[in-house]
Amino acid sequence: xxxxxxxxxxxxxxxxxxPVDDPFYIWSGEATGNWAVTLRxxxxxxxxRGMAKIRWRTKQAGFRQLRVVLGLADGTWLxxxxxxxxxxxxxxxxxxxxxxxxxx
Numbered sequence: 890x891x892x893x894x895x896x897x898x899x900x901x902x903x904x905x906x907x908p909v910d911d912p913f914y915i916w917s918g919e920a921t922g923n924w925a926v927t928l929r930x931x932x933x934x935x936x937x938r939g940m941a942k943i944r945w946r947t948k949q950a951g952f953r954q955l956r957v958v959l960g961l962a963d964g965t966w967l968x969x970x971x972x973x974x975x976x977x978x979x980x981x982x983x984x985x986x987x988x989x990x991x992x993x
Contacts, residue, residue, distance in 0.1 A: 954972035
């Protein structure tokens with residue numbers, strides 16, 4: 890797990906013993922700026938060609954939004970235009986959309 894952005898110092902990995910199924914999660918309550926978290930495999934790249942899926946479980950509060958951030962092998966970073974916003978409980982999502990680098 891790697892933290893990015895000016896708000897990264899306010900990011901914490903958190904977990905509660907109860908309820909039993911409470912997942913580990915990223916808590917950003919003290920983040921004072923934008924931030925991102927990226928995950929990577931230690932020895933391999935992910936293959937997102939074809940009908941690959943990205944899945945997440947999220948619970949957002951306030952103005953925060955969850956977006957998918959991808960770092961490509963060539964150093965390019967992609968950020969999704971779709972976002973998961975505020976929710977009162979945990980929800981599961983997945984994306985099978987084609988992932989394309991836009992031109993500027």
